[in-house]
Amino acid sequence: MNNEKKIILGIDPGFHVTGYGIIKKEGRTTYLLDCGYLQMASTKPLPERVHIFYDFFVQKVVGCLVTDIALETPFLGKNAQNFLKLGYLRGILYLIAHQHHLTLHEFAPREIKQSITGFGGASKDQVARVIMQLFPKLHEQKKQDVTDALAVTLCGLWK
Amino acid sequence: MNNEKKIILGIDPGFHVTGYGIIKKEGRTTYLLDCGYLQMASTKPLPERVHIFYDFFVQKVVGCLVTDIALETPFLGKNAQNFLKLGYLRGILYLIAHQHHLTLHEFAPREIKQSITGFGGASKDQVARVIMQLFPKLHEQKKQDVTDALAVTLCGLWK
Numbered sequence: 001m002n003n004e005k006k007i008i009l010g011i012d013p014g015f016h017v018t019g020y021g022i023i024k025k026e027g028r029t030t031y032l033l034d035c036g037y038l039q040m041a042s043t044k045p046l047p048e049r050v051h052i053f054y055d056f057f058v059q060k061v062v063g064c065l066v067t068d069i070a071l072e073t074p075f076l077g078k079n080a081q082n083f084l085k086l087g088y089l090r091g092i093l094y095l096i097a098h099q100h101h102l103t104l105h106e107f108a109p110r111e112i113k114q115s116i117t118g119f120g121g122a123s124k125d126q127v128a129r130v131i132m133q134l135f136p137k138l139h140e141q142k143k144q145d146v147t148d149a150l151a152v153t154l155c156g157l158w159k
Numbered sequence: 160m161n162n163e164k165k166i167i168l169g170i171d172p173g174f175h176v177t178g179y180g181i182i183k184k185e186g187r188t189t190y191l192l193d194c195g196y197l198q199m200a201s202t203k204p205l206p207e208r209v210h211i212f213y214d215f216f217v218q219k220v221v222g223c224l225v226t227d228i229a230l231e232t233p234f235l236g237k238n239a240q241n242f243l244k245l246g247y248l249r250g251i252l253y254l255i256a257h258q259h260h261l262t263l264h265e266f267a268p269r270e271i272k273q274s275i276t277g278f279g280g281a282s283k284d285q286v287a288r289v290i291m292q293l294f295p296k297l298h299e300q301k302k303q304d305v306t307d308a309l310a311v312t313l314c315g316l317w318k
Contacts, residue, residue, distance in 0.1 A: 008252070047257040050253040087243040088250030090247055091250035099210060105306055
């Protein structure tokens with residue numbers, strides 16, 4: 001019998017919109033505890049946004065008794081400054097993980113797509129479609145950010 | 160009469176060695192309160208190092224009643240992963256700055272060299288030489304990291 005209990009927070013970080021999902025696994029049953037997004041006004045200075053981000057996810061971790069955190073490994077896109085800024089948020093998540101004794105999981109984009117759709121080259125839409133089948137009640141708003149985050153969360157659960 | 164009081168923490172962050180300097184300015188007098196470096200074993204996982212870095216600089220900020228923080232703006236070097244990892248540490252410094260109500264100063268490398276040596280194209284050695292003249296009692300160990308950090312600190316003070 002598998003009585004393992006895990007509460008995974010999966011995050012798709014971004015300075016504008018960060019999607020997240022929190023899924024609990026107890027034995028063979030899984031529950032979606034929470035999902036949604038954090039939106040930060042681009043008019044606020046970066047240090048303030050970093051602080052908002054930190055406080056938001058510390059509250060989620062403490063409030064939902066999170067045990068694990070799952071992230072996608074970043075890749076260097078066209079914009080080096082965005083890549084650096086993504087690093088700011090990842091640094092904050094590393095800090096939270098270590099401060100709250102969470103197990104950290106990181107997955108390459110291909111690994112996540114493979115895990116969710118069975119095909120590592122799947123499109124974002126294909127991933128979103130599978131997630132929507134699993135969680136049909138997701139809100140319409142910022143759905144892509146939330147489904148991306150739930151894909152990482154599930155990957156952390158299944159791997 | 161200028162009674163302005165400032166305590167500036169200047170940091171040259173790195174995952175292996177981070178140099179720092181803390182200088183107090185009261186009216187027209189400046190004092191070197193502290194300087195040195197934080198070394199983190201590369202065998203420790205990144206989240207642990209991020210946490211050590213956070214705790215170390217929170218202690219410095221609280222212990223020395225720091226009011227300002229000064230950093231060099233990063234540039235994308237040859238190694239994108241190092242650039243991303245530098246972002247982790249900068250994110251932590253942004254968080255500390257906002258949590259402790261510090262004024263954040265950021266300077267391009269040229270600006271710092273210009274401010275210290277009078278010449279924006281100065282070499283690291285030339286910058287180090289000026290710093291050593293101003294603070295002749297610096298320890299030998301990791302001197303380059305410490306002089307770099309003191310250069311940023313002074314730039315924050317003089318600008």
